[in-house]
Amino acid sequence: MSAVTDAVRVAPPGNPFVQSVRDSMVVAQRNLIRMSRIPEMIIYGLIQPIMFVVLFTYVFGGSMQIGGSTSAVDYKNFLMAGIFAQTVTFATASSGAGIADDMHKGLIDRFRSLPMARGAVLTGRTLADLVQTTVTLVVLAVVALLVGWRVGSQGDTDIAKVLAAFGLLLLLGYAFTWIGALIGMSVRTPEAATSSGLIWLFPVTFISNAFVDPGHMTPWLRHVAEWNPFSATAQACRVLFADPGQSTSHAWPMEHPVWASLIYSILIIAVFRTLAVRKYRSATA
Template identity: 70%
Template sequence: MAVVEETGATVAAAPRPRGGPLRSVRDSLVVAKRNLLRMMRIPEMVVFGLVQPIMFVVLFSYVFGGAIMVPGQASADATVYREFLMAGIFAQTVTFATAGAGAGIADDMHKGLIDRFRSLPMARGAVLTGRTLADLVQTALTLVVLAIVAVIVGWRVHDGVLKALCAFALLLLLGYAFSWIGALIGLSVRTPEAATSGGLIWLFPLTFISNAFVPSSKMPAVLGHIADWNPFSATVQASRQLFGNPEGVVSDAWPMQHPALASILWSLLIIVLFRTLAVRKYRSATA
């Protein structure tokens, strides 16, 4: 390990990582494996993560299903609303994983684990990338369970398995993008509790001012316009199209006319922006 002089004191400097991009990928996978093993040893983390989305499916399906009419239908139909609803529930589930990602990173920072990682000759961004990849795997497992529950309550896919898999891929891409927002929040607060609160407080307006639960055409004009350009809405709309589920009235806004492309562009933009900010924050926090 290299030794440097700083203000008259001898300080041990972290060894520099070598190996380039391949080494960075390998380091990220090692960190991801560590986080997945931790999740397996604490199954309550996965179980509690499933409870909320399942509750949303049951409550919205049976409490509101017969009262909300999807535009284009002659009357309120619980079955039609369930199919309209499920893409929104899927998207909400993958984005709410943001809070868990932020809390996990904040917990690692609080316990000093990040400092131990820093003493190793590993890529600086690998710690965050590994964490977000592990969260992506957990989110995928959650979606599988949630899809089974959705089928039980009456949700169906009408345009084939391939398109359905493409819809789930868009959902996971959105979830991965939002996990980088969670990583930045986790690095910016002092405790896991603050990371959890900070990861949820902005998600509720984001998910409810969207087309997830009601069509944007039923909102006041200003809110409807915001909902149409909401990255969350683009993924929901694209998923509905790919699942073959009812879409309601689709606005003339570009993201609603090209939802799949808009979903991909929004997700990639969020990943590039917030990964850059999170890695920069990580380097400054551990410097």
């Protein structure tokens, strides 16, 4: 007796890049759906930057000297680029905590058991966080306009430059999100991810030109601030917004802030995405 067996057709492997993009979009959609079902995640993420805008504008606005001026209006326009940069940067903490939570619940292990691209889980998560950061940035820009911030305070209003500034902000936020992803993969609990994230976020954001002119800092601290990737993006935004900047600096990132911001962000993504994906392959809950 002979047995007839049906030939099993094996689908040819697809394009790895296309598969990676598809898998990343699926994971991003999953995270966005989760965010939409927990609106307080977005609401609480908006409260902190709005508080910074109000407090720094009305508490410190008349006491800061920017470019030789103590005008509250000049400081307000100077400040907003720093607040925008701080907002996209601090989103890193929640990103790391979310990944650590997925690790703690065993979700990452389940994803690893699926035939998915290796970096898709983390890429999808960071893309979803980028969408949330975009929403936060739009709302914050509206609040800034309400408290008196204006683009083009130095007489040069160009919508293309304004959009480019926000693009640099989102690129910086996306780059730093990969640092958060690496931290989230390296710790065991969401609480540890949040705490360890803040350890580096505070020095990066405050040893910078976000809130004060580094020209008033001690020499060694000024050099740190001027070569800080965060400072480069804040200064690039001031240039593109045509708002008051800091005192004259000969540091390359301050002389070419737009290029410096692009280079810094791309390098951070290249380095920390590689490290995070490598950690994803070996990490255990």
